[in-house]
Every structure is written in structure tokens, then in C-alpha cells.
Amino acid sequence: MDELVLDGNAAAGALAEIYGDDMTTVLAECASCGRVDPIGGLVAFVHAPGIVLRCTACATVMIRIVQTPSRTRIDVRAKRIPPPPETAR
Amino acid sequence: MPQPFITRGFVGKRQDAGGAAGRIPPGQHLVKDFPVLSAGPTPRADLRTWTFRIEGLVKEPAQWSWDEFRELPAQDFTKDISCVTKWTKLDTHWRGVSVDVLLEHVDLDRSAAFVTAFSDGGYTTNIPLPELLNGQAFVAYEYDGKPLAPEHGGPARLVVPQLYFWKSAKWVRGLRLMERDQPGFWESLGYNNHGDPWKEERYSGD
Ligand SMILES: [Zn+2]
Numbered sequence: 176m177d178e179l180v181l182d183g184n185a186a187a188g189a190l191a192e193i194y195g196d197d198m199t200t201v202l203a204e205c206a207s208c209g210r211v212d213p214i215g216g217l218v219a220f221v222h223a224p225g226i227v228l229r230c231t232a233c234a235t236v237m238i239r240i241v242q243t244p245s246r247t248r249i250d251v252r253a254k255r256i257p258p259p260p261e262t263a264r
Numbered sequence: 265m266p267q268p269f270i271t272r273g274f275v276g277k278r279q280d281a282g283g284a285a286g287r288i289p290p291g292q293h294l295v296k297d298f299p300v301l302s303a304g305p306t307p308r309a310d311l312r313t314w315t316f317r318i319e320g321l322v323k324e325p326a327q328w329s330w331d332e333f334r335e336l337p338a339q340d341f342t343k344d345i346s347c348v349t350k351w352t353k354l355d356t357h358w359r360g361v362s363v364d365v366l367l368e369h370v371d372l373d374r375s376a377a378f379v380t381a382f383s384d385g386g387y388t389t390n391i392p393l394p395e396l397l398n399g400q401a402f403v404a405y406e407y408d409g410k411p412l413a414p415e416h417g418g419p420a421r422l423v424v425p426q427l428y429f430w431k432s433a434k435w436v437r438g439l440r441l442m443e444r445d446q447p448g449f450w451e452s453l454g455y456n457n458h459g460d461p462w463k464e465e466r467y468s469g470d
Contacts, residue, residue: 223303224348224430224450234305236386241453243467248454 183217186226189240190214193249193263203228203253207235214238214256284354287344289461292352299351300415303449307384307435309419316366316403316420317438320380323371330419334405336361341402343425345432346461358423360404363396366439376441380448381422384435389448390457391431393441395424403436428459428466 183199190198199215210232217228217237225241230253237253249259284294311330319325328336340359346352379391395401401424405412412418417434424431430450451457456465 218305220303222299223301224455225303225453227303229304234385236304239449239453241450241455243454245467246454250453 320441321373359406
């Protein structure tokens, strides 16, 4: 049985909370293979302790998001994406 | 005459919980199924090239092929497991090799105090060395009498049942002994370095 594969739109709410704007059409470039996709088109894994968005070509981690009771944290590995606000790092 | 009602209520409650009272850590709920959680695609390991390795603060690293690993003394384990996403599953049945057995094959440096478990797909998690000793942790390759399914971490996963289950690295390929704690995949983004469900150590700094 393969896992349910979602796309980056599954992270739209969490990303909007962090950036204060819709991020799904923003382009992200894989730091490993150079593939460029809109964030909404990345491969998303949400059945985990956090949200992981990966490259559609090589599965390299591009964005990780963890929502704790007190804050939302993001780690951006992909290029081209605007840096997240200080409070979310 | 309230006495019979109290007795009945007490018995009924115990039955509802399936004898689970006292075995479910705070903030957790019981599940019967085995939820699949994944931070990435399920790797399909080639058992001809698969290895398990112990490295870092050891005199000589140890490494086993799949066949060699299966020759190691194995044990059956029945354990309760708790995921940080708040489910707890009781009496899960595993077969695998105790970490104690694996560590018999290396000379540990006296400064070794923490372990990073590393996996196919790049996942890592950090665990204090004492949590892996004295029969507490094992590398499992069977679940419920069958080869461990890939979605549950097969061919082999680390199981550290007394910690939240993200510490029980799926698709594990080795243990790295270290002097200092090095936050892993989830720990580096806010999850707890220790992760004891009974103390609800879910996050760091919360
Ligand atoms: Zn890529």
C-alpha cells in the first residue's frame, strides 16, 4: 500500500498563516536538482508530526512546517521562496 | 443502596478501556489500527545491498548485510507504542535484534552519550544512549509474525517504545554514536529531543 500523496495545496493554510499571504503560486527551486514548481505543485506529506513538501523530481525536502501549540515554525530549503518572518523560524 | 452501582460502574469502565487503564499516557487515545505516518516517500530497499551500520564514537564501526543481520540473535517483543499525533496502540508484537546485542560488536568510546539513528530517505532522529540500552530498544524486521511492511518501516525499523514513535526510525540503516545531542529531522524544527510520552515531552521550549 502506497501512502496517500497530496500536493502543496495541502499546506496552503499553514503557509498563509506564516507569510500572511497565499503562497501556493510562488515558485520554488529544488536546491538539489534545480527543478522549479509552484509551491502548490510540490509533493506534500501531511500524515506526520509536521508537514513536509518535497521536490516532484528528486523528493528532496524543500519546506518543513511544524505547528506547536504556541507557534508555527518553518524551515525553507528551496531557493526562490521569500524568507519567512523571523518569528516562524 | 448506591453500592451495587458503584461496583458495576467500576467494572464497566475497566471493560471499556480493555484493561488499558494506566497504560495510556496523558493526552493520548487508544487505537486498534496501525496508522501510517511518513515524512517522505516509502523507500524500497534492495536487500542485496542493504546494510546496517554502527559508527561514530566506536573503536571500529560495525556493519552487517541483510543476511548477516538475520543471523544475529533475535527476540520477540510485545510493547505499547505512542505517537506524538496522540494515538497509542497496546500490545504490538515485534521480532528483531536488541540494540544491546548490536552494541556488543563495537567498543564504545567513553564519551558516547547520544545516538543519531539514520534511515533510507534521509530521515534522522536523536536519542540519549541510555534509552537504547538494557533491553529497551530493538531493530525490528517482523511485525505480527510477518516481515515488516515497507509503509511501517520495513525491511527494518528502530523501535524505542518508551519514547514517542517518531524516535522509532522507519527504514533505519544505522546508529551513530555521539558525544553531544544532535537534533534530528523533527527535533530540529521544534519537537522534543527526549520525547517521553509519560511526561508529554512533545515539543521543545513550549
Ligand atoms: Zn529536486
